[in-house]
Amino acid sequence: MNKINLLILVLLIIACNTKPDYTLSDENPPVTKERKAQIISAFFGLDNSLPLISRALWKEAPGQDGMPLVFSHEIDPNTMQANDFLITTAKGQKKYADFVTLRPASEEFELRTILLIGEYGDHPDNEPINIEIIGELKSRDGQNLQGQKMKVTSLNDGPFISYAEHFIFDENYPYNKEKKGCDCVKNKTTTIVRTVWAGGVIAINGEELGNDQLEKFTITLKRDTDSIKVKPFQIADLNDNDNNVDLCIKEKGIPVYIEVDKHTVIDPNGDENPKTSLSIISRW
Structure with a gap:
C-alpha cells in the first residue's frame, strides 16, 4: 500500500468513527429540572429494512433494524453510547445496540429521540419486547436515566x-x-x-x-x-x-x-x- 492510499484509509477510518455534531441550543430550559427525565416510547420501526439512504447515518445501517427511543428531556450527546441499551426479544434473547445516533432529529430544541440501529429480533416470532438503559445515559440537565425500562411497540403497530x-x-x-x-x-x-x-x-x-x-x-x-x-x-x-x-x-x-x-x-x-x-x- 503506497503512502497516498494509506492516508486515504486513515482518513476514512477517522471519518467513520468521529461522533457527528449535534446542534445544541445555548440554554437548556430551566423548567426541565423540575420534571423527571424518563424514556417515554420505544418503537420497533423497521425490521431488517433500513434503506440505502441510512448509510448517511452509519455505513453498515442498510438492511438492519431501526428502533427510535423518545425521551421526555433532551439528551446529553456526550453520555450516549451504543452499549447503554439492552434489548430483550420475545424468546428471551439479549441484544445490544450496534450503533446509536440523535439523527435525523438533531436540530436545536430536538435531541430527545435516539435511533438504535442493529439486529434486535425478527417479526413476528421474536420481536424485541423490552429495552433497558444499562449505561449512564444523561439528560442535558444532568439527570441519569440508567435503570429505566420500556416496553417496545410492535412492528405492525402504527405511530403515535x-x-x-x-x-x-x-x-x-x-x-x-x-x-x-x-x-x-x-x-x-x-x-x-x-x-x-x-x-x-x-x-x-x-x-x-x-x-x-x-x-x-x-x-x-x-x-x-x-x-x-x-x-x-x-x-x-x-x-x-x-x-x-x-x-x-x-x-x-x-x-x-x-x-x-x-x-x-x-x-x-x-x-x-x-x-x-x-x-x-x-x-x-
Whole structure:
C-alpha cells in the first residue's frame, strides 16, 4: 500500500468513527429540572429494512433494524453510547445496540429521540419486547436515566404522539426559515405545538404533511376559565426525515391538548396511526 492510499484509509477510518455534531441550543430550559427525565416510547420501526439512504447515518445501517427511543428531556450527546441499551426479544434473547445516533432529529430544541440501529429480533416470532438503559445515559440537565425500562411497540403497530410541547418565537428560539425543516411563518403564528412521534411520519399518500391534513389535527387552547378547539393553519418542520412535526396556531391561548385523527400519517414501515392524543406541556 503506497503512502497516498494509506492516508486515504486513515482518513476514512477517522471519518467513520468521529461522533457527528449535534446542534445544541445555548440554554437548556430551566423548567426541565423540575420534571423527571424518563424514556417515554420505544418503537420497533423497521425490521431488517433500513434503506440505502441510512448509510448517511452509519455505513453498515442498510438492511438492519431501526428502533427510535423518545425521551421526555433532551439528551446529553456526550453520555450516549451504543452499549447503554439492552434489548430483550420475545424468546428471551439479549441484544445490544450496534450503533446509536440523535439523527435525523438533531436540530436545536430536538435531541430527545435516539435511533438504535442493529439486529434486535425478527417479526413476528421474536420481536424485541423490552429495552433497558444499562449505561449512564444523561439528560442535558444532568439527570441519569440508567435503570429505566420500556416496553417496545410492535412492528405492525402504527405511530403515535410520544411527546408534545408548545412555545412562542422569542429571542431564545433558533428560527429556521430554510426549506428543509423550516419553521412556522413568524408574522402569522401566535403559538407552535411541537409533536414528537414514536417514529418518523409522513402523510398516508407518501407525501409530506400539508394542507390536506390540517383538519385532522385538533388543539385545545385554554383561555382564562374557558377553552376552545382550533386547527393549525400550517404544518412545519418538514422535509428533514425526522419524527418532529410542528403545528402553527394563529389563535391566542395556551395549548393544553392535542388530538390527531386515525389514518393521518404512516411510519417508515407503512403502518397507519391510530387515533392519538396527548397533553401538551410548556417548553419554558
